[in-house]
Structures are given as C-alpha cells and as structure tokens.
Amino acid sequence: MSEVEVSRRQFLQIGAAGTGVLGGLSPLGFDLTQAITVKQKLRIEGATVSHSVCPYCAVGCALLAYTKKNADGKVELLQIEGDPDSPVNEGRLCPKGASALQLAVSRRRVPSPMYREPGAKEWKTVSWDFALDRLARNIKASRDRTFVTTDANGNLVNRCEGIAFAGGAAFSSEEGYLATKLMRSLGYVYLEQQARV
Amino acid sequence: MTNHWRDIRHADLMLINGANPAEAHPVGFQWMMRAKIERGGKMIHTDPRFTRTSAVSDKHLRIRTGTDVAYFGGLINYVLQNNLEHKEYVRFATNASFVIKESYNFTDGMFNGFDEAKKVYDTTAWAYEIGPDGFAVQDIDHPRSVLNLMRAHYSRYTPEMVERITGIQRADFLEVAKLVGEMGRPDKVMTIIYAVGLTHHTTGVQLIRSGALLQLLLGNMGRPGGGMNAERGHANIQGNTDHAISWDILPGYLRIPAPGQKNIDDYIARSAAKKLHANSLNFFGANYRKFLVSLLKSWYGDAATAANDFAFAHLPKPASDASWLSIFDAALRGKMEGLMLSGMTATSIGPDSNQVLQALSNLKWLCVMDAYSTTSSEFWREPSIDPSKVQTEVILLPATHWIEKDGSFTNSGRWAQWKEAVLPPEGEARHDHWILAEVFDRVRALYKEQGGKYPEPVLQLVMPYKDVRRPELDEIAKEINGKDLITGQRLTGFALLKDDGTTTAGDWIYTGHYPESGNLTKRRDGIQDPAKNDPTGMGYYPNWAWSWPANRRVLYNRASADSLGRPWDPKRVGIQWDAVTGRWTGDVPDYPATADPAKPDSPLPFIMTGEGTGRLFSNGVADGPFPEHYEPIESPIDNPLHPKVSATPVAFKYDERAGRPNRFGTSADYPYVATSYRLTEHEHYVTQHVDQLVALQPEAFVEVPAELAKEKGIATGDRVRVSSKRGKLEVRAVVTARLGPLTIDGKKVYQIGIPIHWGFVGINTSQHWLANALTPFVGDASSRTPEFKAFLVNIEKM
Amino acid sequence: MDLDSRRQRAWHLRERYPFAQQMLGVYVAVVEVWGSLENELPPPGELASWAGEKMLPGVVKATEAAAPQPLAVATHDLARSGRAVEVLAGWLAGQELGPAERFLARACLQAPLEALREEAGTACAADPAPRGGRHCPRCGGLPQLSIRAGADDPLVRGQRQLSCARCAHRWQYSASSCPSCGESTGARRTVYAEKHDGPVVSRTADGGTELFAHLSIDACATCQRYLIDVDSGRDARAVPEVDELVALPLDLYANEQGLSKVTPNLMGF
DSSP, X not given: OOHHHHHHHHHHHHHHHTTSOBTTBOTTOOBOHHHXXXXXXXXXXXXXXXXXXXXXXXXXXXXXXXXXXXXXXXXXXXXXXXXXXXXXXXXXXXHHHHTHHHHHSOTTSOOSOEEEOTTOSSOEEOOHXXXXXXXXXXXXXXXXXXXXXXXXTSOEEEEEEEEEXXXXXXXXXXXXHHHHHHHHHTTXXXXXOTXXX | OOSOGGGXXXXXXXXXESOOHHHHSTTTHHHHHXXXXXXXXXXXXXXXXXXXXXXXXXXEEOOOTTOHHHHHHHHHHHHHHTTOSOHHHHHXXXXXTBBBOTTOOEETTEESOEETTTTEEOGGGSOBOBOTTSXXXXXXXXXXXXHHHHHHHHTTXXXXXXXHHHOOOXXXXXXXXXHHHGGGSTTOOEEEEEOHHHHSXXXXXXHHHHHHHHHHHTTOTTSTTOSEEEOOSXXXXXXXXXXXXXXTEETTXXXXXXXTOOSHHHHHHHHSOOOOSTTOOOHHHHHHHXXXXXXXXXXXXXXXXXXXXXXXGGSOOOSXXXXXXXXXXXXXXXXXXXXXXXXXXXXXXXXXXXXHHHHHHTOSEEEEEESSXXXXXXXXXXXXXXXXXXXXXXXXXXXXXXXXXXXXXXXXXXXXXXXXXXXXXXXXXXXXXXXHHHHHHHHHHHHHHHOOSSOHHXXXXXXXXXXXXXXXXXXXXXXXXXXXXXXXXXXSOGGGOOSSSSXXXXXXXXXXXXXXXXXXXXXXXXXXXXXXXXXXXXXXXXXXXXXXXXXXSSTTGGGGBOTTSOBSSTTSOSEEEETTTTEEEESOOSSOTTOOTTXXXXXXXXXXXXXXXXXXXXXXXTTOSSOOOOBOSSOSSOOSSOGGGOBOTTOOOHHHHHTOOOOOOOTTTOOEEEEEEOOTTOOTTGGGGOHHHHHHSOSOEEEEEHHHHHHHTOOTTOEEEEXXXXXXXXXXEEEESSSOOEEETTEEEOEEEEEOOOOSSSSOTTOOOOGGGSSOSOBOTTTOOBOOSOEEEEXXXX | OOHHHHHHHXXXXXHHOGGGHHHHXXXXXXXXXXXXXXXXXXXXXXXHHXXXXXXXXXXXXXXXXXXXXXXXXXXXXXXXXTOHHHHHHHHHTTOOOOHHHHHHHHHHHHHHHHHHGGGHHHHTTTOOOXXXXXXXXXXXXXXXXXXXXXXXXXXXXOOXXXXXXXXXXXXXXXXXXXXXXXXXXXXXXXXXXXXXXXXBOSXXXXXXXXXXXXXXXXXXTTTOEEEEEEEXXXXXXXXXXXXXXXXXXXXXXXXXXXXXXXXXXXXXX
C-alpha cells in the first residue's frame, strides 16, 4: 500500500470514527437519539463467510457458507449460497445444492462409534479407542492370514488378498491420496471408489 | 472431461448421450443452454427416456439402452462414406495413416487374437506394422491403413442397421447425421457429453471410445467447444481417481505393477507407451520412471534407494482384476475377510444387491466410516435377513462431512478447488483421514510389537506430519505436490521431476499446484473481473483454482491449431503459435511452450501417446481395437450384425467362472428392457437422510411406458412387481409417455425406467426396495464397470 | 442519472425509518440541486471551478434550508471563505478534507461526475490512486457501498458491485473478498446482519420481520473496515445510495465493534 493511500485512508476514516457520538449529535450536527434507540433494539449477529464447494455432483459449484458462533461456543451454519464469482456456477445452485445445509447439519448423524458383535441383533455404543483397536487388530490378523509374498509362479508379489477398501468420492483429494498411500502400504490390491459404480 | 464446464458454451453442436444434465447436473447444464441461446448451438439428446434435457433439445432420439456404439458407428460411417471428416486434422493429429499388421482380422463379431480357454483377447495381436527404423509404418492409402480398416469396419453400420439395433428411425438418424457431418469443417465444433448412461454397460469403454473416434475424425478433440466430456456424479470422484483409489493404478494414472515385473525396468517396459513415430514426444512414456520413482520417494523416503530399486518390491502386484465386482466375488468365494467402506454403501451401490448382501454376510468383519448409517452398516438387519445368522463383526465409525474439513475437490472439468472447514466436527465424528491415519499407526505399532507378514512397507512408510495420527490436509497437499530433496523447495511443475531419487511427488499430475508461493487451488480470480481474470476471453480463468495438469484448461489443445500453429477457427482459439515471441499463447499449451511448429522435427500434437497422435485404432482396450456393437448380456434380440457372437465374448462372467448358478435371465421369462437412473432431488443414497429432499421425492417408483401399461392394465399409482432373474421391487408405477416403445430388429420392445435412490435406511424406511436387486453381476470387459443400464425384467400389476 | 427514483425512494424510506428523516431531507434537498444540472455537460478539465460556479450556490442554499445548524453554518462559511474551489479540487485529487468540506465537495461534484461518465477519470486525473481492483476503475475513488444484484431465481446469488464514493460508478468486485484490503480467508470475513429466525435455505423473501432485511455490514477482521451491503435480491426496490443512508443504526453498531467504514457517506457516516 502506498503512503498516499495510507494518508487517504486515514483522512477518509475521520468521518466514520467521528460517529463516536457526542450528546446524541453527529459531527455534522445530525440528531442521532432515535437511531441509537433503534440500534439498541436490533438483534444483530455476525456470520463468518467461508468458501466451500458443493458436496453433490461434480459440477463443482462454489459455495459461500455463513456460520456464527453461539454463546455456548457451538458453531451454527446459517446459510449456504452459490458463489457469484465462480466461473463454474456464477452464483447458481440446484435444489440439492441449496439444501446442502440439511446434509451438513442433521439430527440423523451417527452419534458415536458403534459395534455389532457377530450374530448380535443390536448395536452397542463403544469408545473410539475400542473401535480403532478392534479395527487395527482385525486388519493385522486378516493381513497376516491372507498376505501373499510369492505367488505360484515364484514371483515376488507382496499383496494382501483378504481385505478390500472402497470409498472416497466425498473425500477431499488429500484424504483420498492418504487413503491410497496407506492402503497400498498395507499391501491392499482390492481398492475401489465410485468411479465404476 | 477433456474440456471443462464453462467451455461447453463454445459448441456449435452438442451430442448428449447417456446423460440427463438438465436434471442430474442442472448448474453445469447452463453452459449447454448458453451455447444454444448465445451462439445458436444445436442440442441432440439421445437417450431411452424423454427427460427435461430432451425437452429443451433440438431433437430427442429415443435409443434402446446400451446400443450407442451402433449409433456412433452409424455416424462414423456416414462421415466416412460422405468424405466429411476433417482431412487435414485426421492426417496431422490421428493415427489414420498408420499401417496395421496383416494378422489383423475381424470376422463375424470376433477380432483376431482370441484365447478360447481364457476368454480374453491377446491385445498385442492388434499392432502396427513396424518399419526398419523401429517406428510404425505410415501410408494412408495402404489397404491396411487405420483409415481404410476403419472405413471397412464401419461400412456395416448403415442407417438401416442403426435402426434395426437402436430403434432410431432412419429419417431421424439421417437428420442428425447431416448436422454431425457439418462439424468436420474447421470453423465448426461439436462436443460429446455423456455420463453413466454410457459407462455403466458391458460395452462401456467402447461406447465412449466410439464417440472419441467420431470426434477425432471431425477434428474436434483438443478444441474449445469440443472434446469428450464426462459428467461425473460425485463431488470428488475425479480427484480420488486421480489419486488412485482404484485397484489398477497408482497416483497420476501410473499402472499398478503386475506379477512377474521384477524391477522398475520390467515395470516400465510393460507399462509405459513406446515411441512409435520419430516425431512423437511420448511425454508420458518417456517420463514414466521419473513419476514412479518420485512417488516411491514420497512414500518410502530414505528406505527407497537406487540400490533397492526405490523399494519397488513394496508395491503390491495384484493377481487379477480387483475392482468392485471382484471384491464381492472374492467374498462370495470366501476369500475376502474384511471390508472397509467410506462414504460408499456396497449394498445399495453395486449390482445384484441380493448377492452383495450374501457377500457381506460372508465377511469376518466390516468397517463402515460414514456420517450416516447406510444400507451396508445396517445390512445385517435388512428386512429379509435374520441377524442371528450373520456372523460378520461390524464397526460403524462416525465420520465428518465435507463441510467439517478443508481440502480440495476436483470437479468434472479437472479444476481443483480448495474449500475451507466451515463447521467443527459434529459430536464425536472424526475426519476420515484421521481415522485412517490412526488405524494405520495402530497397525504399525502392532507390527513393531508382534512382527508379522512382510512388515517393511508398514514400518517404513513416511508419515511426514506434525501429528501422525492427525495429519493436516494442507500438509498432505504439499506432499502430493512434491519437492526437490536437495534444495527442500516445493516444485513448480512435473517437468522438474527426476528418476534418481532426488525429487518427490505424491501425484505427478498435481505437481505445481502448491509451489512455495502458496496453494493455487485457493485462487479466486473469477467472473468478478472478466477483463482481468479471463484475458483470452475464452473462459479459461487461469487464476481461478487450479486444473491438472499444469493448470491446463483444455486437454490436447495442441490439436486446436493446424500443423503450423494457426487455430482451426480464429474465433475460438485454444492455443496458437506466436512467431514474434517464439511461444505458444492462449491456454497453457499441451505441448512444449517454445516448440516452433514450422520446424520439420517439431513434435506431433498428442504428446502423451507413443504415436504422437490421437488413436482411431488402439490396443489399449480388452474387447477390440475398433469399437463394435455387442448386445447387453441380457438382451431381447440377437445381435443383427453377428447373431452368433451376440454379446461381447470377453465380458467376465463371475458366477459362471466361480461355478455359482446362472443369474442371467432371457427374454422368454423377462420380456422387457429395463434401465436405472437418478432423479434431480436425490444423490445416490445419502439424501435419504435429508428431510427436504425426501419430502420432494418421498417414494420409490418405476416408470412404465403408457402402451405397455395399457396392455397390462396398470395405472399410475398402482403397485407393481418388477422382477429380474436376481430380485424384485414392489413399488408404485408412474405411467408415462417419456418411455415410448421401440421397434428393434422388427420386434416391439418396451423399456422400463427404474430410479435407484431407495433402500431400507433413511427417513422413509418403509421404502426398503433396492433398485440394484434387479441389475446383473457383470461388467465391462476392460474396466469391469458394472452393467446398471441394460437388463431384462418382467412387470406385473399387484 | 435517475434522480426521480432516488427522490422517491428517499420519501418512501422517510416513513419506514423515521430516525433518518433529517438526513433524508438533506439528501432530497441536494438531489433537487443535482436536478438543476439537466443536460449540461461540465468541462472535465476544469470541473472544480465549473462546479464552484454552477453547483455551489444551490448546494449552500439547500443545505441552509434543510440541514442541521452546524452543517448549515459550516457550509455557509466555507462558501464565503473563498476556499471552496480549492476544496472541490482537493476532493477530485484525493486530498484529505474535513467532514464539512467533504460534504460540500461531494454535494457539488457527484452529479457532474456522474454526468461525465468515462470522462470522470479525466476530472480526477490529479488523484494518484490506482484504477481498478479495490478502487474505482474510472476515477480511482474508494467504494462507498456494496451492492448485490437481484435475480429472478431464489437459488441464484447475484454478483457484487461496488459503488464509487466520488463518481458513483459501479464496478464488479469479488463477492467474498474484503473491498478494503482484499482479504478472502473465510475466518476473517464477517457479515453482521439482523438475526433471522431459522436457517435460510433460499433467498426468497419469506416474511421475516427484520427492519433491515436487505442491509448488512460487510466487515473484515484483517483491516477492521466495513461497508454497508445492499442486497437487491432481498429488496428489489432498493436504491442503494439512498438505502445506505438509513443503515445508520448498523453504522453505529459497526463502530461499537471497532470497525470503520471504508468511506463515510455523504452525511458523514
């Protein structure tokens, strides 16, 4: 920013800073008493404007998402709208995109890790530690049982044949990359996402 | 997409096949409407159904589902018979003049090279004649030139044959063919737009290839307003394909190594394209090793050295196809112990749901990571299943949603757009990447503690994150970009990658998206200032987000200009040679930026292929070097072209191979053709949890053609039973004129429409029918993409 | 330059927003003076002296009639001081002015600058400010307010324009970047608006009871600046320049939050 611009800014600020009201009068002498009363009665909330991208189809509509932080610290999503700057959607949304808010904020979300024992008729609520420990042990056991180091033709193949991973069309790209990296390092060959289905 | 959404507005003619963008991609559809309104572009919708896309098209061609190869084949034949191809482009930018080996043969539906025992083709049998210089022989007038073989191959696709196979009447076909034929003029350009209506077939790859062939003949590949444009259905299916959550590839479309490839040399010899022309740059083939070594350095760091072939041994080498159908086939055969699903519900998504439910019951364990419960997490209590008999251990982990995490989504047009974390994780939900990272870390700890099978890759994998259990997506984005290990600086492009172990790149096609100057996918210079942000006026918006590769907006754009670098159409410039500055200008060139096209040794236009040209003939596909029409596995007729080889001989029939009972029906028992599809108000299955959308489309239904409904006494609102050899739906009927009857090879054929979105999980759980209970367990010969779109059913009023 | 719609809107808003009656009265009085310009095209090269002759007397008279005493007196004194043309030239050159000087300059110069259209750039040639981006591409002035275009379809968000505080020219600007410093990180950008009960799914007017449904404060935590945003999608009859004047309570709120406006409006807010 040039010095000229700084000084312009400073001088242009005077009026606004000057609305610091003296005796209910503005610097130019306007009576602000009523406006102050109106302001005191207003319920104003501040919404943060974030950039997102629609989670549905792959047009890639840019979204503006408005959120606010409540007194209890919880962040509330107020509104989603199309980003008018986007060369892809130019501010437009379809019915799915416009209701993306309901996909994000829902009482139907899975509340906590759940576990269903073989043969059980119901879920049990479990801790993250329990769930991740079970999963890690299952992976290790299945990998060790089904890992093929050398195939029937004597080729070194180093593959895990007994576990499959599928998913990812809603992952951020970086998550997808990490999934590939980790699964391939475990030796998975069965790797799939929605590209085929 | 070879092009991108906004680019569609440059088209003079839009062929929309196997897609319904007005309803499935409504906001993307604006660019087709703008082509129509702003430049008078014509829109042809070829689809079994009359949809909202048809309603605004200039012409709707009702086609029998799964027969688009015959339609495109007919158009190819029309263009060639009438000499309407773009001759200069065809000579310059395709392999039309390459001569094919004498052993090439196509008789009665069979190409040469078929292995009866394995039921596959030896694709290397489809090869070029190689000259003494080691390159392919070229002679466009040779009887076995690609162009002449192609002419002969497609001469069978007469308008009469097109009508017999597709049901499109000859007069309608010729009306469209005339429009298409005009698109071979340099000042005209056509786009082909498609979606899963083309891909979800046993001939899916060839359906798309046949469109691509037409586009090459007309000189429309690489041009603004042209190309082959797939509309992808999920927000980031493109990005996660790029990053290779797919059995057959590594990040950046490097092939997964195969058994018998003992080292990187072997791997490169089998995977990378060979240079087939003296002036072919063969960029991908020539640099394959750099991309693989940089990937291995990203993953295995110091454990990847020249001495150990950069830990090539760590990469798993699959025995055979390991795609979607193969996963559940392995489970049915009792070979699969565990399955991890993230944001993807096997039960609803895959074909033959009843068989998939059985496959899930055969697993030892299943882990579902999702924001919502799914038909997979709840599969053990599907209405017909007794949970006490299901011995699968199931773990359901609450995952965060897209809006609770940052990271980028790559859209259909390959634009990678960064999004911010808008909300904190809901309740106990955790990010998928945190779940995966922590599970991996726990598995690694178990291997450290207990040892186990081949622990090296698990122990040596580089996790260069501040918190290995909670990596930031920003950290991963930097890893994907890659860096110079000597300077420590992130790289500005993939041309800087090396094969000596001094560079890293998690995915070479994304190298350059996050240089030291910052994350370019965050850029937001959009239409708020077109004069500044779109300097060419062509809608590239180079500083809005970032597109792979190298921020190029139209792939193959070298072909948008003639051999001397002059644009085919000066009004729609992709790139052009500027002799004054000695540079290509316009879009980011798909070509060396300073290569003077006037020089005799200047590279051929398609720098990614060994030929240096687009391929009208290719041995990269499993079921034929030229696309051929084959009937769906379940079809109401025998193939009029070659009744004895009606369906493709190389589709992998899982049940038959595994010795399971046959699950394909015949038209004697199931006389009606059915096709499945999506509705505007839903996205796959997740929207069964969204109140407003469930309110808009509350209930499963099938669409029944009015004439058939009359025959069967079915009225709108009646309950009907629709059944295939594999399963049934009992839902309400919507009687419609949108699906009219067709005359196929002299026979009246009805098509029934099946929207897919319902299941036994969601707000309205009384709608528990899974549409995929009907669909067959078979896929495309090359890609194994399942056949969701053409199968046989019966329908009865209940 | 559609003065009728501004005049009518001002009359309409006087009833809906009684607290702003005095300011709207001054505004209407100034607009009447602008009306006297009719079809006359001022000389862009000598605009200050031209306006000193043609506009100043009317503005002073109107202000004396309609404005509160301190403004009326200050305007009167300025006009008699012989410095008036110098003040007007200073405004065109982007110089620092006091609150009353600024009122006088804007009241005298906005209409002629609007009438000059592209030539407004020539009139402001002495201003070294850059053109384009966060400055008016025509004259280099700073934005007075932000305008969101309306759309027939409730699922469409209109583009954002900024309106120049000096020549009233409008130009397109990123909908989600700060008009003062260019900040685009979501966490730094806040919109303050009257509370709406329940989530907003589309932009259809849904019978809310807000007093300022179409007005909000577009603020930036990085530079602590804000502008009033007028959403034509929420009130198709809005005349942004006039409606911005009645956002006074929002201005007072913004000031309490430690924010200052990129440019105060004609009335000094």
